[in-house]
Every structure is written in C-alpha cells, then in structure tokens.
Amino acid sequence: MAKKSKWTPEKGEQAMIAGIVEGSPEAVGVAVIRLDCGCRKMAAVDKNGEPASKIIMYRDRAESICDLCKKDNGAFHRMTEQFISWTQPEPADEDKKRIIAKVLGVVDETIH
Numbered sequence: 001m002a003k004k005s006k007w008t009p010e011k012g013e014q015a016m017i018a019g020i021v022e023g024s025p026e027a028v029g030v031a032v033i034r035l036d037c038g039c040r041k042m043a044a045v046d047k048n049g050e051p052a053s054k055i056i057m058y059r060d061r062a063e064s065i066c067d068l069c070k071k072d073n074g075a076f077h078r079m080t081e082q083f084i085s086w087t088q089p090e091p092a093d094e095d096k097k098r099i100i101a102k103v104l105g106v107v108d109e110t111i112h
C-alpha cells in the first residue's frame with residue numbers, strides 16, 4: 001500500500017508563516033485569518049501591532065485564491081478563525097494582548 005502524504009493545510013500555513021516572518025524583520029508574529037472557502041489571509045505584525053508586511057492571500061496547494069475571494073477579497077463575514085502565530089521567542093503576555101487587541105480588534109482572555 002502506498003503511503004499517503006501527510007500534507008495538511010496547517011503545514012502549508014506554517015510554511016507560509018515562516019516565509020512571511022523571514023521577509024519581515026520587524027515581525028513579532030503573523031496574523032492569520034482562515035476563510036470558509038479554505039483560503040487564508042495573512043500579514044506580519046510588529047511589536048506595536050502595526051502591519052509589518054503586505055496582506056498576503058493564498059490558497060493551500062493552489063496556484064491562486066478561489067474565485068469567491070477574487071470577487072470579495074476574502075470578506076470579513078466569511079472568516080472562520082483568526083489568530084496570531086508568534087515568532088520565537090514569543091512576546092510577553094501583556095504585549096501579546098495589546099497586539100491582539102489592535103490587530104484582531106478583540107482582547108482574547110484565553111491566550112495560551
């Protein structure tokens with residue numbers, strides 16, 4: 001039996017995040033927005049919660065984002081999940097809260 005590739009969208013996401021961080025020396029994390037169609041929106045953020053890169057949209061293992069995203073540019077209401085993937089070493093919890101509040105517009109009390 002042939003082994004199935006263990007590729008998952010999360011792996012693609014991690015690779016994208018790593019690439020964004022590499023190209024953004026100011027970045028302390030990457031804001032990730034997952035959309036219901038499977039596409040992602042990402043942007044690096046600096047320690048002040050300001051964008052540290054352009055917003056990047058991509059679709060895992062695809063040449064381009066889907067037709068719907070091309071039309072609505074990844075509309076906010078189709079978002080299924082949003083979080084920040086921190087670089088190592090991670091910022092202090094207080095800084096994280098501040099950055100998250102600014103970037104995502106919410107203060108998440110359950111930061112791990």
Ligand SMILES: [Zn+2]
Pocket residue numbers: 035037038039065066067068069070
């Ligand atoms: Zn899409």
